[in-house]
Amino acid sequence: MDTLHTAAALRALHLQAAPLRLPNAWDAGSALQIARLGAAAIATTSAGVAWSLGYRDGNALPVAELAARVASMARVLTVPLSVDIEGGYADDPACVADTVSRLIDAGAAGINIEDGAGAPGLLCRKVEAVRAMAVRRGVPLYVNARTDVYARGLAPAGQRVAEVLARAHGYREAGADGLFVLGLVDTAEMRAIADGSGLLLNVIVWPGLPPLDSLAAFCVRRVSVGSWLPQTLWRHNARLVSGFLRDGATAALMDHAAPYAEVNAAFA
Structure with missing residues:
Protein backbone atom coordinates (compact mmCIF):
# COMPACT_ATOMS: atom_id res chain seq x y z
CA MET A 1 0.00 0.00 0.00
CA ASP A 2 1.42 3.42 -0.91
CA THR A 3 1.48 6.39 1.45
CA LEU A 4 -1.63 7.96 -0.08
CA HIS A 5 -3.68 4.88 0.73
CA THR A 6 -2.11 4.21 4.14
CA ALA A 7 -2.75 7.82 5.18
CA ALA A 8 -6.40 7.52 4.14
CA ALA A 9 -6.66 4.19 5.96
CA LEU A 10 -5.17 5.67 9.15
CA ARG A 11 -7.67 8.52 9.05
CA ALA A 12 -10.58 6.06 8.63
CA LEU A 13 -9.43 4.02 11.64
CA HIS A 14 -10.11 7.03 13.88
CA LEU A 15 -13.79 7.02 12.85
CA GLN A 16 -14.72 3.54 14.04
CA ALA A 17 -17.22 2.86 16.82
CA ALA A 18 -14.47 1.86 19.25
CA PRO A 19 -11.29 3.89 19.84
CA LEU A 20 -8.28 2.87 17.78
CA ARG A 21 -5.81 0.99 19.98
CA LEU A 22 -2.28 1.91 19.02
CA PRO A 23 0.60 -0.04 20.55
CA ASN A 24 3.85 1.89 20.10
CA ALA A 25 6.86 0.31 18.41
CA TRP A 26 10.48 1.41 18.23
CA ASP A 27 12.06 -0.68 15.47
CA ALA A 28 11.14 -2.97 12.60
CA GLY A 29 11.06 -6.08 14.77
CA SER A 30 8.74 -4.63 17.40
CA ALA A 31 6.53 -3.11 14.68
CA LEU A 32 6.23 -6.44 12.87
CA GLN A 33 5.41 -8.32 16.07
CA ILE A 34 2.75 -5.78 17.10
CA ALA A 35 1.15 -5.90 13.65
CA ARG A 36 1.14 -9.71 13.67
CA LEU A 37 -0.62 -9.64 17.03
CA GLY A 38 -3.53 -7.81 15.42
CA ALA A 39 -2.87 -4.07 15.60
CA ALA A 40 -4.74 -2.20 12.87
CA ALA A 41 -2.03 0.47 12.80
CA ILE A 42 1.34 1.12 14.42
CA ALA A 43 2.58 4.24 16.14
CA THR A 44 6.17 4.87 17.10
CA THR A 45 7.28 5.84 20.57
CA SER A 46 9.77 8.68 20.20
CA ALA A 47 11.39 7.68 23.47
CA GLY A 48 11.74 4.05 22.40
CA VAL A 49 13.16 4.97 19.01
CA ALA A 50 15.64 7.40 20.58
CA TRP A 51 16.74 4.95 23.25
CA SER A 52 17.18 2.12 20.76
CA LEU A 53 19.49 4.36 18.71
CA GLY A 54 21.50 5.53 21.71
CA TYR A 55 19.96 8.98 22.27
CA ARG A 56 17.94 10.39 25.13
CA ASP A 57 14.33 11.33 24.53
CA GLY A 58 13.64 15.04 24.07
CA ASN A 59 14.25 16.27 20.52
CA ALA A 60 17.80 14.90 20.45
CA LEU A 61 17.30 12.30 17.71
CA PRO A 62 18.95 13.14 14.35
CA VAL A 63 16.34 13.34 11.61
CA ALA A 64 18.39 11.14 9.26
CA GLU A 65 18.39 8.32 11.82
CA LEU A 66 14.66 8.72 12.44
CA ALA A 67 13.91 8.61 8.70
CA ALA A 68 16.01 5.46 8.31
CA ARG A 69 14.21 3.82 11.23
CA VAL A 70 10.79 4.76 9.80
CA ALA A 71 11.78 3.29 6.43
CA SER A 72 12.86 0.03 8.07
CA MET A 73 9.56 -0.21 9.93
CA ALA A 74 7.45 0.64 6.89
CA ARG A 75 9.28 -2.02 4.88
CA VAL A 76 7.89 -4.82 7.06
CA LEU A 77 4.39 -3.41 7.62
CA THR A 78 1.14 -3.67 5.69
CA VAL A 79 -0.75 -1.45 8.18
CA PRO A 80 -0.47 2.35 8.53
CA LEU A 81 2.43 3.82 10.48
CA SER A 82 2.18 7.01 12.55
CA VAL A 83 5.45 8.63 13.61
CA ASP A 84 6.02 10.59 16.80
CA ILE A 85 8.27 13.52 15.89
CA GLU A 86 8.33 15.16 19.35
CA GLY A 87 8.51 18.92 18.65
CA GLY A 88 9.63 18.40 15.06
CA TYR A 89 13.38 18.60 15.83
CA ALA A 90 13.49 22.29 14.86
CA ASP A 91 11.90 25.62 15.73
CA ASP A 92 11.62 26.71 12.11
CA PRO A 93 8.23 25.52 10.74
CA ALA A 94 9.70 25.15 7.24
CA CYS A 95 12.37 22.80 8.59
CA VAL A 96 9.71 20.78 10.40
CA ALA A 97 7.70 20.50 7.18
CA ASP A 98 10.82 19.31 5.33
CA THR A 99 11.39 16.67 8.01
CA VAL A 100 7.82 15.42 7.73
CA SER A 101 8.14 15.30 3.95
CA ARG A 102 11.15 13.01 4.41
CA LEU A 103 9.15 10.83 6.75
CA ILE A 104 6.30 10.58 4.23
CA ASP A 105 8.87 9.38 1.70
CA ALA A 106 10.01 6.82 4.28
CA GLY A 107 6.45 5.54 4.78
CA ALA A 108 4.76 7.65 7.46
CA ALA A 109 0.98 7.93 7.17
CA GLY A 110 0.60 10.24 10.14
CA ILE A 111 2.54 12.15 12.76
CA ASN A 112 2.38 13.21 16.38
CA ILE A 113 3.82 16.64 17.07
CA GLU A 114 3.83 18.25 20.52
CA ASP A 115 3.85 21.63 22.19
CA GLY A 116 5.77 20.41 25.26
CA ALA A 117 6.78 23.39 27.40
CA GLY A 118 6.88 25.67 24.35
CA ALA A 119 4.49 28.32 23.14
CA PRO A 120 1.32 26.92 21.55
CA GLY A 121 1.60 29.53 18.79
CA LEU A 122 4.82 27.91 17.62
CA LEU A 123 3.13 24.52 17.32
CA CYS A 124 0.33 26.20 15.34
CA ARG A 125 2.90 27.48 12.84
CA LYS A 126 4.55 24.07 12.60
CA VAL A 127 1.24 22.29 12.02
CA GLU A 128 0.26 24.86 9.41
CA ALA A 129 3.53 24.33 7.53
CA VAL A 130 3.20 20.55 7.71
CA ARG A 131 -0.39 20.63 6.47
CA ALA A 132 0.48 22.92 3.57
CA MET A 133 3.31 20.60 2.55
CA ALA A 134 1.07 17.52 2.74
CA VAL A 135 -1.63 19.22 0.67
CA ARG A 136 0.93 20.13 -1.99
CA ARG A 137 1.99 16.50 -2.08
CA GLY A 138 -1.60 15.24 -2.20
CA VAL A 139 -1.18 13.15 0.96
CA PRO A 140 -4.01 13.16 3.56
CA LEU A 141 -1.48 12.99 6.39
CA TYR A 142 -3.04 12.46 9.81
CA VAL A 143 -1.68 15.19 12.08
CA ASN A 144 -2.10 14.52 15.79
CA ALA A 145 -1.26 17.57 17.91
CA ARG A 146 -0.10 16.68 21.41
CA THR A 147 -0.48 19.05 24.31
CA ASP A 148 1.31 18.62 27.64
CA VAL A 149 -1.00 20.84 29.70
CA TYR A 150 -1.89 17.92 31.99
CA ALA A 151 1.40 16.04 31.98
CA ARG A 152 3.48 19.14 32.78
CA GLY A 153 0.90 20.90 34.95
CA LEU A 154 0.91 23.95 32.67
CA ALA A 155 -2.35 25.20 34.18
CA PRO A 156 -3.99 24.76 37.61
CA ALA A 157 -6.20 21.68 37.90
CA GLY A 158 -9.45 23.61 37.55
CA GLN A 159 -8.24 25.48 34.47
CA ARG A 160 -6.72 22.69 32.42
CA VAL A 161 -9.75 21.98 30.25
CA ALA A 162 -9.99 25.64 29.27
CA GLU A 163 -6.27 25.81 28.53
CA VAL A 164 -6.38 22.65 26.42
CA LEU A 165 -9.37 23.96 24.47
CA ALA A 166 -7.69 27.31 23.83
CA ARG A 167 -4.68 25.49 22.38
CA ALA A 168 -6.83 22.99 20.50
CA HIS A 169 -8.70 25.71 18.65
CA GLY A 170 -5.42 27.05 17.31
CA TYR A 171 -4.18 23.59 16.37
CA ARG A 172 -7.43 22.82 14.56
CA GLU A 173 -7.30 26.06 12.61
CA ALA A 174 -3.70 25.26 11.66
CA GLY A 175 -4.74 21.92 10.17
CA ALA A 176 -4.53 19.28 12.91
CA ASP A 177 -6.84 16.27 12.77
CA GLY A 178 -6.41 14.92 16.28
CA LEU A 179 -5.70 16.19 19.77
CA PHE A 180 -3.48 14.10 22.04
CA VAL A 181 -3.82 15.16 25.69
CA LEU A 182 -0.98 13.45 27.55
CA GLY A 183 -1.99 12.46 31.08
CA LEU A 184 -5.75 13.02 30.71
CA VAL A 185 -7.70 10.42 32.72
CA ASP A 186 -10.85 12.20 34.01
CA THR A 187 -13.83 11.10 31.95
CA ALA A 188 -15.86 14.29 32.35
CA GLU A 189 -12.87 16.29 31.17
CA MET A 190 -12.38 13.90 28.24
CA ARG A 191 -15.92 14.54 27.08
CA ALA A 192 -15.62 18.30 27.54
CA ILE A 193 -12.38 18.41 25.56
CA ALA A 194 -13.66 16.15 22.80
CA ASP A 195 -16.91 18.10 22.48
CA GLY A 196 -15.26 21.50 22.59
CA SER A 197 -12.10 21.00 20.56
CA GLY A 198 -13.46 19.91 17.18
CA LEU A 199 -10.61 17.39 17.04
CA LEU A 200 -10.49 13.62 17.47
CA LEU A 201 -9.32 12.90 21.01
CA ASN A 202 -6.29 10.70 21.76
CA VAL A 203 -5.39 9.59 25.29
CA ILE A 204 -2.58 7.40 26.51
CA VAL A 205 -2.27 4.50 28.94
CA TRP A 206 -1.71 6.31 32.24
CA PRO A 207 -2.24 5.65 35.95
CA GLY A 208 -5.93 6.13 36.65
CA LEU A 209 -7.10 5.69 33.05
CA PRO A 210 -10.53 3.98 33.00
CA PRO A 211 -10.94 0.61 31.25
CA LEU A 212 -10.38 0.91 27.51
CA ASP A 213 -13.78 -0.55 26.68
CA SER A 214 -15.44 2.39 28.44
CA LEU A 215 -13.62 5.19 26.64
CA ALA A 216 -15.82 5.40 23.55
CA ALA A 217 -18.61 6.70 25.79
CA PHE A 218 -16.41 9.70 26.60
CA CYS A 219 -15.65 10.51 22.93
CA VAL A 220 -12.10 9.09 22.91
CA ARG A 221 -11.11 8.06 19.38
CA ARG A 222 -7.58 6.75 19.96
CA VAL A 223 -5.61 5.17 22.81
CA SER A 224 -1.86 4.74 22.62
CA VAL A 225 0.68 2.97 24.81
CA GLY A 226 3.56 5.44 24.60
CA SER A 227 6.89 4.30 25.99
Missing part, protein backbone atom coordinates in the same frame (compact mmCIF):
# COMPACT_ATOMS: atom_id res chain seq x y z
CA TRP A 228 5.50 1.81 28.51
CA LEU A 229 6.55 -1.21 26.42
CA PRO A 230 10.26 -0.34 26.10
CA GLN A 231 10.30 0.87 29.71
CA THR A 232 8.94 -2.48 30.88
CA LEU A 233 11.30 -4.45 28.66
CA TRP A 234 14.25 -2.36 29.88
CA ARG A 235 13.57 -3.34 33.47
CA HIS A 236 12.94 -6.98 32.57
CA ASN A 237 16.17 -7.17 30.57
CA ALA A 238 18.09 -5.56 33.45
CA ARG A 239 16.86 -8.29 35.78
CA LEU A 240 17.88 -11.05 33.37
CA VAL A 241 21.31 -9.60 32.67
CA SER A 242 22.00 -8.78 36.32
CA GLY A 243 21.07 -12.31 37.35
CA PHE A 244 23.38 -13.77 34.73
CA LEU A 245 26.31 -11.49 35.61
CA ARG A 246 25.93 -11.53 39.39
CA ASP A 247 24.66 -15.03 40.15
CA GLY A 248 25.30 -16.98 36.98
CA ALA A 249 21.55 -17.49 36.65
CA THR A 250 20.62 -18.99 33.29
CA ALA A 251 17.19 -20.58 33.69
CA ALA A 252 15.38 -17.24 33.60
CA LEU A 253 16.98 -16.51 30.23
CA MET A 254 15.24 -19.52 28.72
CA ASP A 255 12.09 -20.13 30.76
CA HIS A 256 9.82 -17.79 28.83
CA ALA A 257 11.81 -17.31 25.64
CA ALA A 258 10.06 -17.63 22.30
CA PRO A 259 11.55 -20.43 20.20
CA TYR A 260 14.30 -19.23 17.87
CA ALA A 261 12.53 -20.73 14.86
CA GLU A 262 9.32 -18.90 15.70
CA VAL A 263 11.04 -15.52 15.89
CA ASN A 264 13.15 -16.07 12.80
CA ALA A 265 10.17 -17.22 10.76
CA ALA A 266 8.38 -13.96 11.47
CA PHE A 267 10.92 -12.20 9.22
CA ALA A 268 10.70 -14.63 6.33
Whole structure:
Protein backbone atom coordinates (compact mmCIF):
# COMPACT_ATOMS: atom_id res chain seq x y z
CA MET A 1 0.00 0.00 0.00
CA ASP A 2 1.42 3.42 -0.91
CA THR A 3 1.48 6.39 1.45
CA LEU A 4 -1.63 7.96 -0.08
CA HIS A 5 -3.68 4.88 0.73
CA THR A 6 -2.11 4.21 4.14
CA ALA A 7 -2.75 7.82 5.18
CA ALA A 8 -6.40 7.52 4.14
CA ALA A 9 -6.66 4.19 5.96
CA LEU A 10 -5.17 5.67 9.15
CA ARG A 11 -7.67 8.52 9.05
CA ALA A 12 -10.58 6.06 8.63
CA LEU A 13 -9.43 4.02 11.64
CA HIS A 14 -10.11 7.03 13.88
CA LEU A 15 -13.79 7.02 12.85
CA GLN A 16 -14.72 3.54 14.04
CA ALA A 17 -17.22 2.86 16.82
CA ALA A 18 -14.47 1.86 19.25
CA PRO A 19 -11.29 3.89 19.84
CA LEU A 20 -8.28 2.87 17.78
CA ARG A 21 -5.81 0.99 19.98
CA LEU A 22 -2.28 1.91 19.02
CA PRO A 23 0.60 -0.04 20.55
CA ASN A 24 3.85 1.89 20.10
CA ALA A 25 6.86 0.31 18.41
CA TRP A 26 10.48 1.41 18.23
CA ASP A 27 12.06 -0.68 15.47
CA ALA A 28 11.14 -2.97 12.60
CA GLY A 29 11.06 -6.08 14.77
CA SER A 30 8.74 -4.63 17.40
CA ALA A 31 6.53 -3.11 14.68
CA LEU A 32 6.23 -6.44 12.87
CA GLN A 33 5.41 -8.32 16.07
CA ILE A 34 2.75 -5.78 17.10
CA ALA A 35 1.15 -5.90 13.65
CA ARG A 36 1.14 -9.71 13.67
CA LEU A 37 -0.62 -9.64 17.03
CA GLY A 38 -3.53 -7.81 15.42
CA ALA A 39 -2.87 -4.07 15.60
CA ALA A 40 -4.74 -2.20 12.87
CA ALA A 41 -2.03 0.47 12.80
CA ILE A 42 1.34 1.12 14.42
CA ALA A 43 2.58 4.24 16.14
CA THR A 44 6.17 4.87 17.10
CA THR A 45 7.28 5.84 20.57
CA SER A 46 9.77 8.68 20.20
CA ALA A 47 11.39 7.68 23.47
CA GLY A 48 11.74 4.05 22.40
CA VAL A 49 13.16 4.97 19.01
CA ALA A 50 15.64 7.40 20.58
CA TRP A 51 16.74 4.95 23.25
CA SER A 52 17.18 2.12 20.76
CA LEU A 53 19.49 4.36 18.71
CA GLY A 54 21.50 5.53 21.71
CA TYR A 55 19.96 8.98 22.27
CA ARG A 56 17.94 10.39 25.13
CA ASP A 57 14.33 11.33 24.53
CA GLY A 58 13.64 15.04 24.07
CA ASN A 59 14.25 16.27 20.52
CA ALA A 60 17.80 14.90 20.45
CA LEU A 61 17.30 12.30 17.71
CA PRO A 62 18.95 13.14 14.35
CA VAL A 63 16.34 13.34 11.61
CA ALA A 64 18.39 11.14 9.26
CA GLU A 65 18.39 8.32 11.82
CA LEU A 66 14.66 8.72 12.44
CA ALA A 67 13.91 8.61 8.70
CA ALA A 68 16.01 5.46 8.31
CA ARG A 69 14.21 3.82 11.23
CA VAL A 70 10.79 4.76 9.80
CA ALA A 71 11.78 3.29 6.43
CA SER A 72 12.86 0.03 8.07
CA MET A 73 9.56 -0.21 9.93
CA ALA A 74 7.45 0.64 6.89
CA ARG A 75 9.28 -2.02 4.88
CA VAL A 76 7.89 -4.82 7.06
CA LEU A 77 4.39 -3.41 7.62
CA THR A 78 1.14 -3.67 5.69
CA VAL A 79 -0.75 -1.45 8.18
CA PRO A 80 -0.47 2.35 8.53
CA LEU A 81 2.43 3.82 10.48
CA SER A 82 2.18 7.01 12.55
CA VAL A 83 5.45 8.63 13.61
CA ASP A 84 6.02 10.59 16.80
CA ILE A 85 8.27 13.52 15.89
CA GLU A 86 8.33 15.16 19.35
CA GLY A 87 8.51 18.92 18.65
CA GLY A 88 9.63 18.40 15.06
CA TYR A 89 13.38 18.60 15.83
CA ALA A 90 13.49 22.29 14.86
CA ASP A 91 11.90 25.62 15.73
CA ASP A 92 11.62 26.71 12.11
CA PRO A 93 8.23 25.52 10.74
CA ALA A 94 9.70 25.15 7.24
CA CYS A 95 12.37 22.80 8.59
CA VAL A 96 9.71 20.78 10.40
CA ALA A 97 7.70 20.50 7.18
CA ASP A 98 10.82 19.31 5.33
CA THR A 99 11.39 16.67 8.01
CA VAL A 100 7.82 15.42 7.73
CA SER A 101 8.14 15.30 3.95
CA ARG A 102 11.15 13.01 4.41
CA LEU A 103 9.15 10.83 6.75
CA ILE A 104 6.30 10.58 4.23
CA ASP A 105 8.87 9.38 1.70
CA ALA A 106 10.01 6.82 4.28
CA GLY A 107 6.45 5.54 4.78
CA ALA A 108 4.76 7.65 7.46
CA ALA A 109 0.98 7.93 7.17
CA GLY A 110 0.60 10.24 10.14
CA ILE A 111 2.54 12.15 12.76
CA ASN A 112 2.38 13.21 16.38
CA ILE A 113 3.82 16.64 17.07
CA GLU A 114 3.83 18.25 20.52
CA ASP A 115 3.85 21.63 22.19
CA GLY A 116 5.77 20.41 25.26
CA ALA A 117 6.78 23.39 27.40
CA GLY A 118 6.88 25.67 24.35
CA ALA A 119 4.49 28.32 23.14
CA PRO A 120 1.32 26.92 21.55
CA GLY A 121 1.60 29.53 18.79
CA LEU A 122 4.82 27.91 17.62
CA LEU A 123 3.13 24.52 17.32
CA CYS A 124 0.33 26.20 15.34
CA ARG A 125 2.90 27.48 12.84
CA LYS A 126 4.55 24.07 12.60
CA VAL A 127 1.24 22.29 12.02
CA GLU A 128 0.26 24.86 9.41
CA ALA A 129 3.53 24.33 7.53
CA VAL A 130 3.20 20.55 7.71
CA ARG A 131 -0.39 20.63 6.47
CA ALA A 132 0.48 22.92 3.57
CA MET A 133 3.31 20.60 2.55
CA ALA A 134 1.07 17.52 2.74
CA VAL A 135 -1.63 19.22 0.67
CA ARG A 136 0.93 20.13 -1.99
CA ARG A 137 1.99 16.50 -2.08
CA GLY A 138 -1.60 15.24 -2.20
CA VAL A 139 -1.18 13.15 0.96
CA PRO A 140 -4.01 13.16 3.56
CA LEU A 141 -1.48 12.99 6.39
CA TYR A 142 -3.04 12.46 9.81
CA VAL A 143 -1.68 15.19 12.08
CA ASN A 144 -2.10 14.52 15.79
CA ALA A 145 -1.26 17.57 17.91
CA ARG A 146 -0.10 16.68 21.41
CA THR A 147 -0.48 19.05 24.31
CA ASP A 148 1.31 18.62 27.64
CA VAL A 149 -1.00 20.84 29.70
CA TYR A 150 -1.89 17.92 31.99
CA ALA A 151 1.40 16.04 31.98
CA ARG A 152 3.48 19.14 32.78
CA GLY A 153 0.90 20.90 34.95
CA LEU A 154 0.91 23.95 32.67
CA ALA A 155 -2.35 25.20 34.18
CA PRO A 156 -3.99 24.76 37.61
CA ALA A 157 -6.20 21.68 37.90
CA GLY A 158 -9.45 23.61 37.55
CA GLN A 159 -8.24 25.48 34.47
CA ARG A 160 -6.72 22.69 32.42
CA VAL A 161 -9.75 21.98 30.25
CA ALA A 162 -9.99 25.64 29.27
CA GLU A 163 -6.27 25.81 28.53
CA VAL A 164 -6.38 22.65 26.42
CA LEU A 165 -9.37 23.96 24.47
CA ALA A 166 -7.69 27.31 23.83
CA ARG A 167 -4.68 25.49 22.38
CA ALA A 168 -6.83 22.99 20.50
CA HIS A 169 -8.70 25.71 18.65
CA GLY A 170 -5.42 27.05 17.31
CA TYR A 171 -4.18 23.59 16.37
CA ARG A 172 -7.43 22.82 14.56
CA GLU A 173 -7.30 26.06 12.61
CA ALA A 174 -3.70 25.26 11.66
CA GLY A 175 -4.74 21.92 10.17
CA ALA A 176 -4.53 19.28 12.91
CA ASP A 177 -6.84 16.27 12.77
CA GLY A 178 -6.41 14.92 16.28
CA LEU A 179 -5.70 16.19 19.77
CA PHE A 180 -3.48 14.10 22.04
CA VAL A 181 -3.82 15.16 25.69
CA LEU A 182 -0.98 13.45 27.55
CA GLY A 183 -1.99 12.46 31.08
CA LEU A 184 -5.75 13.02 30.71
CA VAL A 185 -7.70 10.42 32.72
CA ASP A 186 -10.85 12.20 34.01
CA THR A 187 -13.83 11.10 31.95
CA ALA A 188 -15.86 14.29 32.35
CA GLU A 189 -12.87 16.29 31.17
CA MET A 190 -12.38 13.90 28.24
CA ARG A 191 -15.92 14.54 27.08
CA ALA A 192 -15.62 18.30 27.54
CA ILE A 193 -12.38 18.41 25.56
CA ALA A 194 -13.66 16.15 22.80
CA ASP A 195 -16.91 18.10 22.48
CA GLY A 196 -15.26 21.50 22.59
CA SER A 197 -12.10 21.00 20.56
CA GLY A 198 -13.46 19.91 17.18
CA LEU A 199 -10.61 17.39 17.04
CA LEU A 200 -10.49 13.62 17.47
CA LEU A 201 -9.32 12.90 21.01
CA ASN A 202 -6.29 10.70 21.76
CA VAL A 203 -5.39 9.59 25.29
CA ILE A 204 -2.58 7.40 26.51
CA VAL A 205 -2.27 4.50 28.94
CA TRP A 206 -1.71 6.31 32.24
CA PRO A 207 -2.24 5.65 35.95
CA GLY A 208 -5.93 6.13 36.65
CA LEU A 209 -7.10 5.69 33.05
CA PRO A 210 -10.53 3.98 33.00
CA PRO A 211 -10.94 0.61 31.25
CA LEU A 212 -10.38 0.91 27.51
CA ASP A 213 -13.78 -0.55 26.68
CA SER A 214 -15.44 2.39 28.44
CA LEU A 215 -13.62 5.19 26.64
CA ALA A 216 -15.82 5.40 23.55
CA ALA A 217 -18.61 6.70 25.79
CA PHE A 218 -16.41 9.70 26.60
CA CYS A 219 -15.65 10.51 22.93
CA VAL A 220 -12.10 9.09 22.91
CA ARG A 221 -11.11 8.06 19.38
CA ARG A 222 -7.58 6.75 19.96
CA VAL A 223 -5.61 5.17 22.81
CA SER A 224 -1.86 4.74 22.62
CA VAL A 225 0.68 2.97 24.81
CA GLY A 226 3.56 5.44 24.60
CA SER A 227 6.89 4.30 25.99
CA TRP A 228 5.50 1.81 28.51
CA LEU A 229 6.55 -1.21 26.42
CA PRO A 230 10.26 -0.34 26.10
CA GLN A 231 10.30 0.87 29.71
CA THR A 232 8.94 -2.48 30.88
CA LEU A 233 11.30 -4.45 28.66
CA TRP A 234 14.25 -2.36 29.88
CA ARG A 235 13.57 -3.34 33.47
CA HIS A 236 12.94 -6.98 32.57
CA ASN A 237 16.17 -7.17 30.57
CA ALA A 238 18.09 -5.56 33.45
CA ARG A 239 16.86 -8.29 35.78
CA LEU A 240 17.88 -11.05 33.37
CA VAL A 241 21.31 -9.60 32.67
CA SER A 242 22.00 -8.78 36.32
CA GLY A 243 21.07 -12.31 37.35
CA PHE A 244 23.38 -13.77 34.73
CA LEU A 245 26.31 -11.49 35.61
CA ARG A 246 25.93 -11.53 39.39
CA ASP A 247 24.66 -15.03 40.15
CA GLY A 248 25.30 -16.98 36.98
CA ALA A 249 21.55 -17.49 36.65
CA THR A 250 20.62 -18.99 33.29
CA ALA A 251 17.19 -20.58 33.69
CA ALA A 252 15.38 -17.24 33.60
CA LEU A 253 16.98 -16.51 30.23
CA MET A 254 15.24 -19.52 28.72
CA ASP A 255 12.09 -20.13 30.76
CA HIS A 256 9.82 -17.79 28.83
CA ALA A 257 11.81 -17.31 25.64
CA ALA A 258 10.06 -17.63 22.30
CA PRO A 259 11.55 -20.43 20.20
CA TYR A 260 14.30 -19.23 17.87
CA ALA A 261 12.53 -20.73 14.86
CA GLU A 262 9.32 -18.90 15.70
CA VAL A 263 11.04 -15.52 15.89
CA ASN A 264 13.15 -16.07 12.80
CA ALA A 265 10.17 -17.22 10.76
CA ALA A 266 8.38 -13.96 11.47
CA PHE A 267 10.92 -12.20 9.22
CA ALA A 268 10.70 -14.63 6.33
